[in-house]
Amino acid sequence: MRLARAFAGLRPAPGRAAEVIAPPYDVVSTEEARALAAGRPWSFLHISRPEIDLPPGTDPHDDAVYRRGAENLARMMREGVLVRDPAPRLYVYRMAAEGHEQTGVVAAVSVAAYEAGRVRRHEHTRPDKEADRARQIDVLDAQTGPVLLAHRGSGALQALVAEVAAAPPEVDVVAPHDGVRHQIWPVADPARVAALEAALDALDALYIADGHHRSAAAARVAAERRRRHGDDPEAPWARFLGVIFPAAQMRILDYNRVVRDLAGHTPEGFLEALRRRMRVEPAERPVAPERPATFGMYLDGRWYRLALDPSRLPEDPVRRLDVSLLSEHVLEPLLGIRDPRRDARIDFVGGVRGLAELERRVDAGEMAVAFSMHPTPMEALMAVADRGEVMPPKSTWFEPKLADGLVSHLLGPAP
The missing domain is CATH 3.30.1760 (Conserved hypothetical protein from pyrococcus furiosus pfu- 392566-001, domain 2)
Structure with a gap:
């Protein structure tokens, strides 16, 4: 299987991105999520932090929370707020904030490559957090939190990305929670998709910058579905949602x-x-x-x-x-x-x-x-990951943060 592939992303309908965009689930508390979603019925926080729609004091790990997230996802699709692309795409994605800009590719990344060490880690995961994300993925039948990934640099890949980003973006939205500008260019042309996939596959490795629990949870879900359904490298659950940037463009605070x-x-x-x-x-x-x-x-x-x-x-x-x-x-x-x-x-x-x-x-x-x-320098992170070692906890803080809700990865048919 190729390192990263196109997929049919689930995205806000045209003109709805500003209503949907939300911070990553793990950078806000329940109280902060409830405040950010107030008056915003289509905020993705209703999917990523669904306890905000249940009585105060509800345990975020209660069965009812995961069910409510799935119900909210299905409702947003029924109402046409979120729409699945009709065919596989790659998505060029740019974030800009305070004079900083980074441009990469949203893709479905191979779980097999993660398990083989071609997608490299630098942190331990906590079993409780990993289990929470695996349960969320399984109940929603979707990966809604993208993994932030880096690569050492590829002139061929960056030339292709720059070519796509020379056109006006399809999505151009400033997140109300942090002021970061997010732009997206869907890539549907089969020849251009194939060229981007080949350039991604030519990379020696990808490095997880942020999202160790999300990637580990995706691998756990894939292992369970392999056990139930047999090994199918083309199944959606055999890949996880990632956004891949050149390491030189990434900013660690x-x-x-x-x-x-x-x-x-x-x-x-x-x-x-x-x-x-x-x-x-x-x-x-x-x-x-x-x-x-x-x-x-x-x-x-x-x-x-x-x-x-x-x-x-x-x-x-x-x-x-x-x-x-x-x-x-x-x-x-x-x-x-x-x-x-x-x-x-x-x-x-x-x-x-x-x-x-x-x-x-x-x-x-x-x-x-x-x-x-x-x-922590990005080069130090990659050096640790290349050796198969782990960094101490809380070694890196990446800014800007990816947004939730702009591109999600469904693992099955639309709910």
């Missing part, structure tokens, strides 16, 4: 850390312990680290600049990551945080919220100390 207490240290004692491990300098303003192995710290109403001796940096690509260095030199030995994935004393703040959010949480007494991080 900092993913910062806040810690609830100082593990028994006073602020002065904590600073003294830090100085034995790295260079610590007071800063006059918030610190956004400009290079690897440096960190900002907000403690007791003041900012500091932290830096490790470059000669102490390991060669291993995982241990060399800034998130690993902070854990090895500060979080674990000084604050007793050995498992950031499970320790309730640590929380993570995406760089899109700004350094002011770190100050706010510390000043409010909610947290004792905050660390600002240098963004």
